Amino acid sequence: MNVAVGLLHWRSIIEILVLWAAVYSIFLFLKGTKAAYLLRGTFILMVSLMIFQLLGFPVLTRLLAYFFAFFLIFVVIIFQPELREGLIRLGRRHFFYIEPKKEEIEQALKEIVSAAAELSKNKIGALIALRRQMVLKGYIESGIMLNADLSAELLQNIFFPATPLHDGGVIIEGGKVSAASCLFPLSENTNLAKNLGMRHRAALGLSEHSDALVVVVSEENGSISLAINGQLTQELKAQDLLTILRGQMSKNA
Amino acid sequence: MKIFEKINIKKALTHNIWLKIASLIIAIIIWLYVSGEISRGVHI
Numbered sequence: 001m002n003v004a005v006g007l008l009h010w011r012s013i014i015e016i017l018v019l020w021a022a023v024y025s026i027f028l029f030l031k032g033t034k035a036a037y038l039l040r041g042t043f044i045l046m047v048s049l050m051i052f053q054l055l056g057f058p059v060l061t062r063l064l065a066y067f068f069a070f071f072l073i074f075v076v077i078i079f080q081p082e083l084r085e086g087l088i089r090l091g092r093r094h095f096f097y098i099e100p101k102k103e104e105i106e107q108a109l110k111e112i113v114s115a116a117a118e119l120s121k122n123k124i125g126a127l128i129a130l131r132r133q134m135v136l137k138g139y140i141e142s143g144i145m146l147n148a149d150l151s152a153e154l155l156q157n158i159f160f161p162a163t164p165l166h167d168g169g170v171i172i173e174g175g176k177v178s179a180a181s182c183l184f185p186l187s188e189n190t191n192l193a194k195n196l197g198m199r200h201r202a203a204l205g206l207s208e209h210s211d212a213l214v215v216v217v218s219e220e221n222g223s224i225s226l227a228i229n230g231q232l233t234q235e236l237k238a239q240d241l242l243t244i245l246r247g248q249m250s251k252n253a
Numbered sequence: 254m255k256i257f258e259k260i261n262i263k264k265a266l267t268h269n270i271w272l273k274i275a276s277l278i279i280a281i282i283i284w285l286y287v288s289g290e291i292s293r294g295v296h297i
Contacts, residue, residue: 012284012288015284020276020277023276027276028272
């Protein structure tokens with residue numbers, strides 16, 4: 001009864017809202033990563049602990065509490081790289097979504113698809129990341145800042161072999177090419193096909209570390225692929241690519 | 254205040270809606286558990 005009354009107090013509401021923001025941030029950080037399985041394990045342990053305590057099993061409660069304490073230490077040690085990356089990601093993420101102009105996005109998508117189709121036809125390798133909610137500042141800083149108006153011709157020019165900016169990836173934000181020759185993190189996914197090169201691994205890596213949409217054109221066979229949230233869709237036709245990109249961007253909006 | 258015009262509250266709330274609901278439920282469970290322990294005088 002006291003707890004129920006306490007729940008309605010303004011201080012309690014603020015406490016719950018703060019807890020909610022913290023839990024939601026943790027979920028966002030773990031979403032789509034291998035640490036998500038860990039969350040399930042932690043959740044089961046927590047619920048078991050609460051049930052044992054509520055039902056009055058002192059020995060099981062104490063044992064589980066000890067185990068839980070050790071478990072948390074192991075988690076911090078084993079998942080140290082993921083935790084570090086997650087904390088960085090949390091800092092970069094906007095809590096409220098700021099809607100970009102639809103016309104600007106539509107035009108940008110058309111330019112990207114047009115460039116990808118042309119590069120594919122000429123079997124020129126390309127790596128193009130399209131920013132969504134998460135800020136890609138760290139990756140932009142790893143390349144050459146451009147802040148140029150986006151056009152298919154510009155993208156084709158950037159990726160033309162033997163030009164200074166053709167190595168690495170391009171990052172697009174809204175209707176601008178923010179940077180070229182950017183370094184993307186390589187995916188550590190061990191289940192990837194052996195025929196996928198570094199460009200595809202970089203595309204997957206960035207899509208694992210951020211919510212960006214990453215378009216890859218293979219220089220070996222000219223095929224177009226798209227990486228979203230650590231998943232690679234290969235052998236896309238230009239029209240299919242445009243449809244998927246539109247869908248993803250409107251879902252995002 | 255152009256920034257506020259751009260913020261779409263409805264979309265901000267409905268984006269990842271199930272994740273938001275699940276985290277709210279878990280936040281309430283944690284709060285109930287901890288406040289229950291505090292009111293019982295248990296040191297957590």
